[in-house]
Amino acid sequence: xxxxxKVGILGLGTVGGGTAHILQNNAQEIARRAGRGIVITHxxxxxxxxxxxxxxxxxxxxxxxxxxxxxxVQIVVELLGGTTIARDLTLQAIANxxxxxxxxxxxxxKHGNEIFAAAQQKGVTVAFEASVxxxxxxxxxxxxxxxxxKIKWVAGIINGTSNFILTExxxxxxxxxxxxxxxxxxxxxxxxxxxxxxxxDAAHKLTILASISFGIPLQFEKIxxxxxxxxxxxxxxxxEELGYRIKSLGIAKRTDKGIELRVHPTFVPKKHLLANVExxxxxxxxxxxxxxxxxxxxxxxxxxxxxxxxxxxxVDVVRTLxxxxxxxxxxxxxxxxxLSNVPILSIDEIESAYYLRMTAVDKVGVLAQVATLLSQxxxxxxxxxxxxxxxxxxxxxxxxxxxxxxxxxxxxxIQAIEQLDGITGQxxxxxxxxLGRG
Amino acid sequence: xxxxxKVGILGLGTVGGGTAHILQNNAQEIARRAGRGIVITHxxxxxxxxxxxxxxxxxxxxxxxxxxxxxxVQIVVELLGGTTIARDLTLQAIANxxxxxxxxxxxxxKHGNEIFAAAQQKGVTVAFEASVxxxxxxxxxxxxxxxxxKIKWVAGIINGTSNFILTExxxxxxxxxxxxxxxxxxxxxxxxxxxxxxxxDAAHKLTILASISFGIPLQFEKIxxxxxxxxxxxxxxxxEELGYRIKSLGIAKRTDKGIELRVHPTFVPKKHLLANVExxxxxxxxxxxxxxxxxxxxxxxxxxxxxxxxxxxxVDVVRTLxxxxxxxxxxxxxxxxxLSNVPILSIDEIESAYYLRMTAVDKVGVLAQVATLLSQxxxxxxxxxxxxxxxxxxxxxxxxxxxxxxxxxxxxxIQAIEQLDGITGQxxxxxxxxLGRG
Numbered sequence: 001x002x003x004x005x006k007v008g009i010l011g012l013g014t015v016g017g018g019t020a021h022i023l024q025n026n027a028q029e030i031a032r033r034a035g036r037g038i039v040i041t042h043x044x045x046x047x048x049x050x051x052x053x054x055x056x057x058x059x060x061x062x063x064x065x066x067x068x069x070x071x072x073v074q075i076v077v078e079l080l081g082g083t084t085i086a087r088d089l090t091l092q093a094i095a096n097x098x099x100x101x102x103x104x105x106x107x108x109x110k111h112g113n114e115i116f117a118a119a120q121q122k123g124v125t126v127a128f129e130a131s132v133x134x135x136x137x138x139x140x141x142x143x144x145x146x147x148x149x150k151i152k153w154v155a156g157i158i159n160g161t162s163n164f165i166l167t168e169x170x171x172x173x174x175x176x177x178x179x180x181x182x183x184x185x186x187x188x189x190x191x192x193x194x195x196x197x198x199x200x201d202a203a204h205k206l207t208i209l210a211s212i213s214f215g216i217p218l219q220f221e222k223i224x225x226x227x228x229x230x231x232x233x234x235x236x237x238x239x240e241e242l243g244y245r246i247k248s249l250g251i252a253k254r255t256d257k258g259i260e261l262r263v264h265p266t267f268v269p270k271k272h273l274l275a276n277v278e279x280x281x282x283x284x285x286x287x288x289x290x291x292x293x294x295x296x297x298x299x300x301x302x303x304x305x306x307x308x309x310x311x312x313x314x315v316d317v318v319r320t321l322x323x324x325x326x327x328x329x330x331x332x333x334x335x336x337x338x339l340s341n342v343p344i345l346s347i348d349e350i351e352s353a354y355y356l357r358m359t360a361v362d363k364v365g366v367l368a369q370v371a372t373l374l375s376q377x378x379x380x381x382x383x384x385x386x387x388x389x390x391x392x393x394x395x396x397x398x399x400x401x402x403x404x405x406x407x408x409x410x411x412x413x414i415q416a417i418e419q420l421d422g423i424t425g426q427x428x429x430x431x432x433x434x435l436g437r438g
Numbered sequence: 439x440x441x442x443x444k445v446g447i448l449g450l451g452t453v454g455g456g457t458a459h460i461l462q463n464n465a466q467e468i469a470r471r472a473g474r475g476i477v478i479t480h481x482x483x484x485x486x487x488x489x490x491x492x493x494x495x496x497x498x499x500x501x502x503x504x505x506x507x508x509x510x511v512q513i514v515v516e517l518l519g520g521t522t523i524a525r526d527l528t529l530q531a532i533a534n535x536x537x538x539x540x541x542x543x544x545x546x547x548k549h550g551n552e553i554f555a556a557a558q559q560k561g562v563t564v565a566f567e568a569s570v571x572x573x574x575x576x577x578x579x580x581x582x583x584x585x586x587x588k589i590k591w592v593a594g595i596i597n598g599t600s601n602f603i604l605t606e607x608x609x610x611x612x613x614x615x616x617x618x619x620x621x622x623x624x625x626x627x628x629x630x631x632x633x634x635x636x637x638x639d640a641a642h643k644l645t646i647l648a649s650i651s652f653g654i655p656l657q658f659e660k661i662x663x664x665x666x667x668x669x670x671x672x673x674x675x676x677x678e679e680l681g682y683r684i685k686s687l688g689i690a691k692r693t694d695k696g697i698e699l700r701v702h703p704t705f706v707p708k709k710h711l712l713a714n715v716e717x718x719x720x721x722x723x724x725x726x727x728x729x730x731x732x733x734x735x736x737x738x739x740x741x742x743x744x745x746x747x748x749x750x751x752x753v754d755v756v757r758t759l760x761x762x763x764x765x766x767x768x769x770x771x772x773x774x775x776x777l778s779n780v781p782i783l784s785i786d787e788i789e790s791a792y793y794l795r796m797t798a799v800d801k802v803g804v805l806a807q808v809a810t811l812l813s814q815x816x817x818x819x820x821x822x823x824x825x826x827x828x829x830x831x832x833x834x835x836x837x838x839x840x841x842x843x844x845x846x847x848x849x850x851x852i853q854a855i856e857q858l859d860g861i862t863g864q865x866x867x868x869x870x871x872x873l874g875r876g
Binding site for chain 1: 456460464467468469470471472473567573574575578579581582583584585586587588653709711714715721726727728729730731732733734735736737742743745746747748749750753754756757758759760761762764765766767768771772773776
């Protein structure tokens with residue numbers, strides 16, 4: 001058998017530990033597949049003086065720079081997180097001719113174009129399966145498995161923290177803040193949960209999914225992002241009553257006018273497989289022209305699941321060591337000189353169906369006024385109903401679903417509705433997707 | 439750009455037509471990914487005098503042998519079906535140094551060991567993504583995406599015809615023969631439906647899944663196979679009442695004693711994702727040690743979905759043309775010299791939970807006798823109930839679920855129960871899997 005491949009690892013936290021654990025515990029299973037061993041020979045972390053439970057006697061613990069500059073290291077696994085030191089070290093390792101495996105979605109989403117260009121120039125590979133959907137081989141499925149297809153859209157539950165919170169809110173009727181606190185206790189949410197609950201983490205991942213689906217450059221700054229922190233148990237209950245579930249989806253969609261890129265809470269039909277992905281699990285649904293719908297489901301985070309993707313990438317990189325770089329799978333699925341310049345649409349220009357909820361003074365005619373304003377803005381109503389008085393003063397809730405309409409028109413209609421005398425407060429608007437074929 | 443790769447295709451039926459359609463219609467999308475074109479230059483079919491709608495002016499229609507012997511052809515796509523001519527032509531093409539892409543599950547399941555050995559000797563690749571799960575990239579997911587994992591078990595809905603029939607029976611309360619006739623009208627079932635409804639097609643596919651999951655040789659002849667043709671709407675209704683759905687599953691499972699390989703109707707908890715895969719759709723659930731559960735869902739058959747997998751394989755093969763053969767993904771996921779000799783268990787040796795239904799003369803004590811016999815055979819009952827008299831004479835149904843028990847013990851218990859005076863006819867037995875983690 002060939003000599004083992006020598007890997008240097010940056011970061012020995014959750015994912016780094018998982019990666020080391022897998023390479024040690026499944027060493028035989030991995031070598032039976034890869035045809036040779038894969039061992040971590042050099043490791044580093046921001047604080048190398050801490051004890052690292054996964055360090056072994058064959059693993060040198062050293063400074064970050066030593067790992068990327070060490071001539072023995074053939075592949076560098078970047079698991080530091082963040083986009084500053086991680087970017088510098090990644091570019092340094094590439095300049096040294098090393099292949100990169102990373103789980104860093106923020107790094108790829110924000111600096112991927114630069115990093116891939118550098119890698120291409122050096123003839124090395126940057127593998128990033130672990131950056132989206134944890135251990136689900138979704139990058140591989142889209143880049144390679146669907147290579148025959150024109151991809152129409154991708155819709156994914158790609159943030160486990162948000163999905164856990166929404167699942168708990170629905171199943172137990174709890175409020176957002178209450179569940180968030182629990183998620184933090186359980187380690188599903190960070191102390192500062194902004195990236196997860198405001199959709200930023202999902203936007204990083206959607207940036208990557210969109211590029212490999214449509215063959216466009218990474219454009220994180222153009223994604224519309226709306227988190228789940230303002231969702232109430234009331235809307236979650238109404239969703240249920242109407243036959244839907246609210247999921248935080250990342251949606252990338254090719255239309256005649258350009259590409260929609262958006263992360264937001266979404267009404268999804270209750271019977272749809274995607275609506276039944278619960279807790280911290282992730283899933284990505286892909287609509288492509290030849291295969292139709294396909295779905296990929298699994299653990300989207302965690303030490304071992306994410307380590308599973310890191311190690312799969314290591315095996316892939318090892319296999320391409322003797323491949324002519326021009327014949328490797330391109331970083332963004334499409335050849336670098338074949339990326340296209342399709343415009344990304346602003347949120348005003350997207351088209352969606354909508355769920356609306358508003359509070360009305362319980363008097364005759366308000367519902368009719370709302371319906372008229374929607375109609376005047378070209379919005380056709382799928383269903384509308386006025387709920388029984390809630391007990392809060394003299395008000396009732398009006399809840400409705402619309403057909404598909406450009407968001408611009410919906411904005412105008414909502415503005416007009418909010419000015420009605422009979423309507424108090426803001427109109428709650430949640431986009432609705434049937435996720436049907438086509 | 440490099441010259442296009444020249445492909446010869448054997449068979450221009452459903453999948454051959456789909457493959458040709460995709461290569462023509464998505465030519466640009468595919469070349470943007472692969473870095474070069476892929477064109478069918480030679481084509482043949484069992485009857486080349488029929489009109490073939492997908493033949494183009496650049497495609498030579500010729501005899502089968504001419505395709506596999508033509509020096510211009512670099513990759514042969516085998517879509518003839520069957521295991522005689524297909525085997526001969528595949529081996530001939532390999533002997534000529536050509537790479538193979540095939541959708542032929544029977545060929546791989548029965549002659550794969552021989553074919554892969556020949557391919558390895560010649561340094562060519564035999565790609566077979568289309569042989570399991572149609573267009574779902576399940577072979578790729580298991581062979582490459584899960585390379586870091588020890589796979590514990592795989593459970594799949596891998597025959598769309600059976601799944602369509604079971605879905606219709608459940609949703610509309612129809613009987614098997616009635617739905618089968620409709621499936622034949624719709625083209626979902628063959629005129630001779632034996633392969634689909636008796637589980638043989640699923641057994642071919644499970645043979646392949648088991649080998650790439652566990653690193654064992656292909657052993658089609660050792661699979662236990664039970665079809666869906668004896669299922670009644672009565673059991674489907676009882677399943678629903680008990681919180682389950684009946685699915686025809688292919689299950690491959692690693693145990694301490696050996697490997698279970700079995701295709702049979704299975705009670706699956708109604709809320710499980712796999713239970714919600716309906717109609718002709720396929721899905722494979724994989725339990726692996728590092729990632730945990732992952733699921734892959736999509737169209738398991740049809741012209742374009744299967745063509746999607748064929749073309750993905752073509753792109754993969756094109757990419758490995760410059761790879762040292764030793765560095766390619768091994769045919770059965772594990773290096774040929776690292777396959778293991780784990781025994782395949784007979785159905786007597788497997789362990790499962792069970793649903794049982796029997797018809798009892800409505801007299802005091804029968805239920806107690808049944809419970810006693812189960813207990814005497816070491817089988818513990820999860821739930822048991824006697825249904826109201828059905829109107830057919832003086833009989834009632836006894837329906838029960840058991841905990842997990844070796845099939846051997848269950849056979850003894852059923853034999854004893856059938857000899858009870860109070861029991862008439864045979865005991866219906868359907869295996870039950872919770873498909874939980876672990």
